[in-house]
Amino acid sequence: MGRKERFESWLNGERDPYLGKVEMKPQKERLLPRTLLKKYKKDHEEAVAQVYDMTNNRQIKYFEKAYRILGVLGCCLFITIMILTVSYLPPIGVADKPVNNEVPQRYIEDGLQETGAVNIVTGMILDYRAFDTFGESNVLFVATITVLILLRALPGHGGGKGKEEADTAKEEARQEANDRIYEPKNDVILQRVAFFLVPMIIIFGIYVILNGHLSPGGGFSGGAIIGSGLILYLNAFGFSKTERLFTEKTYKGVCFCALTFYCFAKSYSFFTGANHLESGIPLGTPGAILSSGLILPLNICVGLVVACTMYTFYVMFRKGGF
Amino acid sequence: MTVFECLLLVFLVMCAISVTLSKNLLNSIIIYMSYSLVMSIIWIILESPDLAITEAAVGAGVTSVLFFVTLKKIHAIEREDSDKESSGQQKGGE
Numbered sequence: 373m374g375r376k377e378r379f380e381s382w383l384n385g386e387r388d389p390y391l392g393k394v395e396m397k398p399q400k401e402r403l404l405p406r407t408l409l410k411k412y413k414k415d416h417e418e419a420v421a422q423v424y425d426m427t428n429n430r431q432i433k434y435f436e437k438a439y440r441i442l443g444v445l446g447c448c449l450f451i452t453i454m455i456l457t458v459s460y461l462p463p464i465g466v467a468d469k470p471v472n473n474e475v476p477q478r479y480i481e482d483g484l485q486e487t488g489a490v491n492i493v494t495g496m497i498l499d500y501r502a503f504d505t506f507g508e509s510n511v512l513f514v515a516t517i518t519v520l521i522l523l524r525a526l527p528g529h530g531g532g533k534g535k536e537e538a539d540t541a542k543e544e545a546r547q548e549a550n551d552r553i554y555e556p557k558n559d560v561i562l563q564r565v566a567f568f569l570v571p572m573i574i575i576f577g578i579y580v581i582l583n584g585h586l587s588p589g590g591g592f593s594g595g596a597i598i599g600s601g602l603i604l605y606l607n608a609f610g611f612s613k614t615e616r617l618f619t620e621k622t623y624k625g626v627c628f629c630a631l632t633f634y635c636f637a638k639s640y641s642f643f644t645g646a647n648h649l650e651s652g653i654p655l656g657t658p659g660a661i662l663s664s665g666l667i668l669p670l671n672i673c674v675g676l677v678v679a680c681t682m683y684t685f686y687v688m689f690r691k692g693g694f
Numbered sequence: 695m696t697v698f699e700c701l702l703l704v705f706l707v708m709c710a711i712s713v714t715l716s717k718n719l720l721n722s723i724i725i726y727m728s729y730s731l732v733m734s735i736i737w738i739i740l741e742s743p744d745l746a747i748t749e750a751a752v753g754a755g756v757t758s759v760l761f762f763v764t765l766k767k768i769h770a771i772e773r774e775d776s777d778k779e780s781s782g783q784q785k786g787g788e
Contacts, residue, residue: 493744580747588743596751603759682756689763 488655488664489585497590498667498674502638508592509634509674512681513627516688523688559608566608573601581675585664591674598675599682606683611691623680630673637666699739706732719770723761730754 404412426432462469479496489495497505574597580587581594606614644651656663709729716722730753737746 491744589747590744593744593747593751596748596756600751600755600759603756685756685760686763689760689767 484658487667488658489667490658490664491585491587491590493588494584494590494667494671495664498584498670499665502670503642505591505670505674506631506634506638509631509677512677513631516627516681516684519685519688558610562608566604570601570605570608573604574598577601577675577679581671582661582668584671585667586659586661591671592678594671595675595678596682598679599686602679602683603686606686611687618680618683623684626676626680630676634670634673637670641666699736702732702736702739706736719765720762723758723765726761727754727758730758 479492483492483495487495487499577594577597580589580597581591584590641651653665655665709725713722713725730749734746734749737749
C-alpha cells in the first residue's frame with residue numbers, strides 16, 4: 373500500500389494507521405429471562421415517574437424556583453455593573469478624555485493629505501490599519517470554509533460501494549439538504565418586487581463600495597448590500613438563474629484573486645512606507661472618484677469577498693453546496 | 695436628549711426584552727430585525743453613518759435571513775404551518 377493510498381484510507385476513516393484495519397465484530401445478543409426483563413422495565417418506569425413527577429418532586433420544585441430567582445438576580449447584577457461602568461465613562465465631546473491623544477489627532481489632521489480619502493474612517497481602516505481589514509476578510513473566508521465543512525451535502529463515499537450506489541446516495545443527500553423542493557416556486561408577487569428591487573439594491577451596493585473613500589460606507593457594508601440583493605434574487609427566481617452567473621468556481625476565483633491582490637498591494641505599500649521609499653501610487657485630487665491611491669481597489673476587493681461570502685453562506689444553508 | 699431619541703431607546707430596550715421572552719422563535723427573529731433597524735437609526739444619530747449602513751445590511755438583512763434558514767433547517771417553522779392547517783386560522787405568511 374502506497375503512502376498516498378494509506379493517507380487516503382485514513383482520511384476516509386477506514387483505517388487507523390497505528391492499529392490497522394478498523395473492524396467491528398458482531399456481538400451475541402444478551403438474553404435475559406422474561407420475568408427479569410419485566411421487572412427491570414417496571415423499575416425503570418417507576419424511577420422515571422418519580423423523577424419527573426413535577427407535583428411531588430421537591431428537588432425539581434426548589435431547583436426551578438432557585439433557577440428563576442438566580443436568573444433574575446444575575447441579570448439585575450449584570451445590568452447594574454454595565455450601567456455603573458457607563459456612568460464612569462467620560463461624557464461625549466469633552467476635550468481632555470483619554471482617547472483624545474495624538475493618534476486620532478494625526479488621523480484627523482493629516483489623514484486627508486496622507487491617504488487622500490475624504491471619508492477619514494475609510495482612510496483609517498484601509499490605509500493606516502489595512503492589515504486589520506485584511507484579517508477581517510480572511511476571517512470571512514475561513515468562516516465560509518467552516519460552514520462548507522459543516523453543511524455540505526456529502527456524496528456517499530463509502531469504500532466498497534459501487535459507482536451507482538454512490539450516485540444514488542449523493543442524490544438522496546442532495547434531496548435531503550435541498551429543502552427548496554417543499555416551497556412554492558415562481559411566486560408572482562415576490563418575482564415582480566424582486567424584478568424592480570434587485571437591480572437597485574445591487575447598484576446601491578456598487579455605489580457604496582465605489583464611493584467608500586468619499587462618503588459613508590465602504591467595502592464591507594457595500595458587499596453586504598450586494599450579498600442581500602443576490603439572496604433576494606435567488607429567493608425569487610431559484611437556483612437555475614443564479615447558477616448561470618455564480619457557481620462554486622466563481623466564488624473560489626473571486627475570493628482568491630481579491631484576497632491575493634489585497635495581500636500583495638498592501639504588502640507593497642507597507643514595504644515602501646516602512647523603508648521611506650516612494651510608492652509611486654498617485655493620491656489624486658481628494659473628492660474625485662479615482663483618487664486616494666490604493667483605497668479604491670482595496671475597497672472593491674473587500675466588497676467582492678464580503679458579497680460572495682454572504683451569498684455563499686445562504687446557499688450553503690439552503691442547499692448544502694452549489 | 696430629544697423625545698425622538700428617548701422613544702427609540704425605549705423601543706430598543708423593549709425589543710431586547712421581548713426577544714428573550716417570546717416563545718415563538720419566528721417572532722423573536724422578527725423582533726430582532728426591528729431591533730437592528732432601530733439600532734441603525736441610533737447609529738446615525740450618534741454620527742456614525744458607516745456603522746448604520748453595515749448594521750442595516752448585516753443585522754437586519756443577512757443575519758435574520760440566515761436565522762430564518764436555520765429555523766427551516768431544524769424544522770422549527772414547519773410546526774407553525776401544520777398549526778395553521780389544523781386550526782384553520784390564517785395568520786400572515788412567511
